[in-house]
Amino acid sequence: MSTVLDIENLSIDVKTKKQNFNIIKGIDLKIGKKMKYGIVGESGSGKSLTSLAIMNLLPDVLNISEGSITLKTENEKDLTALTKRQMQHVRGNEISMIFQEPMTALDPLYTIEHQLLEVLRFHTKLSKKEMRDLGLEMLEKVGISRGKEIFKSYPHQLSGGMRQRVMIAMALICKPKLLIADEPTTALDVTIQAQILDLMNDLSETNDTSILMITHDLGVILETCERVAVMYAGQVVEETTVRELFKNPKHPYTQGLLESIKTLGDRGKSLYSIPGNVPTPPQYQEMGCRFATRCPYAMDICKTKEPDMIEVEHDHKSKCWLHVEEDAVHE
Numbered sequence: 519m520s521t522v523l524d525i526e527n528l529s530i531d532v533k534t535k536k537q538n539f540n541i542i543k544g545i546d547l548k549i550g551k552k553m554k555y556g557i558v559g560e561s562g563s564g565k566s567l568t569s570l571a572i573m574n575l576l577p578d579v580l581n582i583s584e585g586s587i588t589l590k591t592e593n594e595k596d597l598t599a600l601t602k603r604q605m606q607h608v609r610g611n612e613i614s615m616i617f618q619e620p621m622t623a624l625d626p627l628y629t630i631e632h633q634l635l636e637v638l639r640f641h642t643k644l645s646k647k648e649m650r651d652l653g654l655e656m657l658e659k660v661g662i663s664r665g666k667e668i669f670k671s672y673p674h675q676l677s678g679g680m681r682q683r684v685m686i687a688m689a690l691i692c693k694p695k696l697l698i699a700d701e702p703t704t705a706l707d708v709t710i711q712a713q714i715l716d717l718m719n720d721l722s723e724t725n726d727t728s729i730l731m732i733t734h735d736l737g738v739i740l741e742t743c744e745r746v747a748v749m750y751a752g753q754v755v756e757e758t759t760v761r762e763l764f765k766n767p768k769h770p771y772t773q774g775l776l777e778s779i780k781t782l783g784d785r786g787k788s789l790y791s792i793p794g795n796v797p798t799p800p801q802y803q804e805m806g807c808r809f810a811t812r813c814p815y816a817m818d819i820c821k822t823k824e825p826d827m828i829e830v831e832h833d834h835k836s837k838c839w840l841h842v843e844e845d846a847v848h849e
């Protein structure tokens with residue numbers, strides 16, 4: 519498998535005059551060409567910061583303290599080493615991102631035409647007419663047939679589903695190698711959700727775009743992804759194929775997550791949820807395994823020593839002391 523994005527040992531710290539501690543630690547991810555890769559985790563697990571780090575959009579108080587993020591396109595580059603200007607050429611062109619709430623990405627003051635074609639103005643040398651035609655074609659592809667009318671509209675005049683379609687059109691118009699989708703359907707109606715996921719799937723197939731899907735919803739991962747990394751408190755705790763994760767979850771956290779979707783009640787409400795909360799970054803500085811406080815199988819060692827990420831089965835890694843031989847745990 520050839521790789522498009524290779525994240526190695528990524529760590530992110532908060533650094534201000536008052537605070538200095540780790541948030542994201544030792545993330546390793548490899549996203550293959552045309553692959554649909556999911557990151558799943560509860561709120562606060564570090565999914566969004568990982569995607570912002572890839573886009574070089576981390577807020578100033580956060581910095582990458584270790585690791586590399588290599589984009590393996592024609593001219594391979596470590597994204598963490600690029601200047602702001604160099605990164606502008608990567609964003610929108612080689613990597614695009616769609617957000618949960620399109621209003622944060624769309625400017626209320628400009629028409630859809632202006633915003634959709636902005637990416638082309640920046641990254642291509644197409645004529646005005648060519649850009650317009652490509653824009654309309656792209657809107658057609660995302661299921662918007664009244665393109666000319668929509669061109670003249672402002673974001674607030676469109677429904678949430680329409681705005682999300684426009685944002686997908688914007689993200690894919692330059693045929694990026696990687697599309698990062700951060701909770702792309704969470705703010706949408708259930709009926710529209712499936713349409714938008716299908717649409718992203720179809721477009722990524724035709725354009726050979728890999729997708730990094732960021733979500734708290736294992737159902738979305740099951741529907742759209744081939745591989746998955748489960749994040750907990752700033753670390754990846756399990757990584758494997760989606761099929762294997764659902765069939766054979768190894769980490770107690772993943773087992774809890776799966777249990778909670780298995781017990782969905784009549785109104786889509788979970789009957790089981792993992793007791794307790796994700797610790798905050800200041801809390802987990804002193805912890806061994808960051809899940810120890812909520813884990814039903816926690817042993818003494820879990821509270822004091824961090825487990826390694828271990829290949830428990832072929833192509834299946836998990837970060838838990840339960841996978842280590844008892845003798846080795848008590849050494």
Ligand SMILES: Nc1ncnc2c1ncn2[C@@H]1O[C@H](COP(=O)(O)OP(=O)(O)OP(=O)(O)O)[C@@H](O)[C@H]1O
Pocket residue numbers: 532541559560561562563564565566567568577579580734798799
């Ligand atoms: N600017 C910041 N300064 C300090 N801590 C931050 C900052 N931004 C995020 N964090 C912390 O980093 C951790 C990870 O946040 P992140 O937004 O990546 O989580 P998430 O999994 O994407 O959650 P959500 O689904 O709610 O967006 C959280 O504990 C959060 O409080």
